[in-house]
Amino acid sequence: MEANRQITLPEPAERTRPPWRRRPTSSAVADELDLDSEGRPGRRRRTARDWAVDFGCFFVAVLLGLTFSQEVWDEPDLPRALALLDQAVGALACAGVWLRRRWPLGYAVAMIPAGFLSDTAAGAVMISIFTVAVHRPFRDAAWVTGVSAALLPFFFWWRPEADTSYGVSVAFTAVIMITVVGWGMFVRSRRQLLLSLRERATRAETEAELRAEQAQRLAREAIAREMHDVLAHRLTLLSVHAGALEFRPDAPRAEIARAAGVIRESAHEALQDLREIIGVLRAGDQGDEPGRPQPTLAALDGLVAESREAGMKVELDHRVGEPATVPASVGRTAYRIAQEGLTNARKHAPGAEVTVTVDGAPGDGLTVAVTNPPPPGPVPHVPGSGQGLIGLTERATLAGGRLDHGPGPDGGFAVRAWLPWPG
Template identity: 50%
Template sequence: MPTTPTTPALRERLTDVALIVVAVALAWTSLWIQAAEPDPLPAALLVADRLTGLLGCVALWWRRAYPVQVGLALAVASVYSETVSGAAIVALFTVALHASTRATAAVCATGVAALGTYQLVWPDQTVPPLTVFTLIGLGSAATVAWGLTIRNRRALVESLRERAAAAEVEAQLRAERSEREARQAIAREMHDVLGHRLSLLSVHAGALAYARTAPPDDVGRAAEVVRENAHRALQDLREVIGVLRAPVGELPVPAVEDVLELVEEARTAGTPVTLHDDAGVTTSERTLPDLQGRTVYRVVQESLTNARKHAPGAPVTVRITGRPGDDVVAEVVNAPPAAPVTRPSGSGTGLRGLEERARLVAGHLDHGPTDRGGWQVRLRLPWPT
């Protein structure tokens, strides 16, 4: 049968009973020694001695509630009672374990003085006085040292428990902070992915609205692009919602090789894009670390989205250069629009997000108009070997 764990209260009471038994055994030993002495003490003193020893053993039951009071009473009683000495030792141990250092010193000094007085009034004829007084002093000091050692050990264990609890709370806070940062990263991914898809939808939906006289084949192709990108945008949104519900860290992230897919999507949407991959990262000739590759992908994606918004139909050139151990440079340049367009008012969130991404990987992002009226975005990142 499984055993039931001992509760702290029951364990304390069992300890009290054990110490009382020890005190009774010491008192019984004192009675046996007194009976063997050649010069017995007066009968009245013997009765008082034995009665005090009995009451002292019983008083140990309240040693936890009143350690100093019980310790002082038993120490004072030792001045005339030899059988109470065992109970006085247990009480002194309790004082050292639970009371202050000053109270421990007072009870210890009182006990040593009382035992010394007893030996002066009724000396032991079989043992030299110096030996008796030495044993009294060493025994009291050892009892106090034992109690203080256990007290300090308990304090150390309690301190370690508090530190462990504090460390657990701190670890939980760090986990929550990491989760919040991951959620923020997911929000940025939502902006980048859905913004790219919806910009394609906007371009082709606008083309369908204003080119109603276009050939049926062109209208069909544009409608097919709208349908396909709407389906992909819905899939992306479902993936993001699934990641928000799932454990953190499962968000699918793009790689630099996916730049080829971005270029093909832009060309399908009607934007002439020329890709120059002099670094060979999109064709797997060279390997770019995941963090740097994902940053390059996001810069190209955001730049193509902005080009469709602000310069629809204008040619775009994407150039990626660099080598391991040096830098990788991704540059996206679009020409000015062929005809004046109404520029949508943007908040600049996308470019600010790209600047933040570049800083996180020790890179730098520049953007601004070109001399010919177009727009340029240039990213420089270190390429670790």
């Protein structure tokens, strides 16, 4: 049944919302995750935060480059042409910092030979390693850092430090590289955590929307079923007696007056029932309780009496000694089953004697049966869609019971239901 279907959520959660309904990503989250305003990876333009971070990286690279450039220029054994080449490569490496967001891996690969040839490019090399660790998977950062670290012994053998031993220089630079990579991986993991939390929040929001839509749909179905059960009984009386007046305009005045009274009373009761349903809807919106309680099994005698006053032949076999002991939900369902059975008998078997049987005990369940023989005469055409029996089947199933209906061997019709009655 529709009410028992499980909600299946699409993957990923972001796809459940059409592109024109996706909420824009906040600027703080977009900056942290390096996303655009729609939540997609990458940005076409730098934000103020991007400019600040890139300028800071450029400043660090230039500051370290100037420091090492002076040391290179002061080396007495280094040819001037090589010193100029060192500074030129370092200047290009610092300028390339502005391209690190667009091509993080390419920039890091380009910095491997630049770092081997130039002391001035040391700051830019560290920035490139940090960038690739933040923006690329671990394997890319690992092999870039590994190649750079493998070239360190050759670099310091070729251009040894004057004031530091060979081993200390290699070890100290390797530790700095590892530290920079670890820092970059921490930033990347934090961004991935924020992205995961954002996706989970989006998924939770989508699930809440789907559950709200399902609850609204089920509420509409319940309201429609309740309106059918309540109003069909009254409106059938109107239809039958109006049809009788139409086909028998020469009926005795007493019968015409009685039919008119039934029509008036049924219209009044239908209006009252409709007001009750609307009142329940308004009370649900305002958080209040409905004005009048729903009918239970104790109201079955009144339903049969009303049908008899309308001209039906109804026999009630009520075998439940204390109807008030029946649970309210079970009694309400039994009442609706009997009401719908009487309504259908009045429409499709006018003049036939209808038998309503109610039996049961706590622990054994409650049995409701509405049976009628074939109609004794012609049956006037009364419109009907069969939705009442479908609604009764759903109602009984939701209550944990079952309902069967169909024609009998004698040409009549029977509606039988069993409902659980806890002991």
